[in-house]
Amino acid sequence: MQPFEVGGIVALNAPVLCLDTCSLLDMMRDPTRDTVREPERRAIYDLLTAAEGRAAVITLVADQVVTEFGEHVDEVEKEAAKALQKLRDELARIDAVAAAYGSGGPTDISHLDDxxxxxxxxxxxxxxAATPAAQAGHIPANAWRRVSQARTPARKGKDSMKDCVVVETYLDVVGALRGAGLQSKVVFVSSNKKDYAGETGSTLKPDLAADFAPLSMEYAPNMGAAKHLLGL
Structure with missing residues (x-):
């Protein structure tokens, strides 16, 4: 990861992308799912290329995001591998059926092996390529307050502490950057639309939108939308 230096980031004045755990895990999920689309994967790669250059976009990763990613990455990898094996098995069965009617040759999907x-x-x-967004000492208390008040992404009946820690970390870090003079766009990306966007699926719930507004932060439900909002 790249070192977090408020002055250095402000001097670059590049747009800033704040990453949620689910958006990182989504990059690795089962590619056979109906919701997986090629334009989204291209946006992921385009943004990555921009992030690696740093002059085009700065990516921030909260400490809690790093922790959650480590907790779930193995499971996501196993699910993807299992789904691809299922695809191989289904194609082998279909190939056998086709062969019974005189069509020869197995379907080649070896490009998916790795x-x-x-x-x-x-x-x-x-x-x-990312820059760590450190969790300051006061963040857990802020997150707990958000949970107790059922403010987005918290809601009654759901353990939302981790999500609230992520949000409070980004509000804290972006606040420091804005206070130091950052003028560029800032986008928070999370595919967890149920907790962040609610019924609309694309715009923040009003209470979190009110928290984002003073910092000129925007919300993207996916990487394609993030790329658009960042102007890349």
């Missing part, structure tokens, strides 16, 4: 490894490599590059 997909899980390549996807993990992409995420590793995201972490290498």
């Amino acid at each position: 997909h899980v490894t390549r996807a993990r490599g992409i995420v590793d590059r995201w972490f290498a």
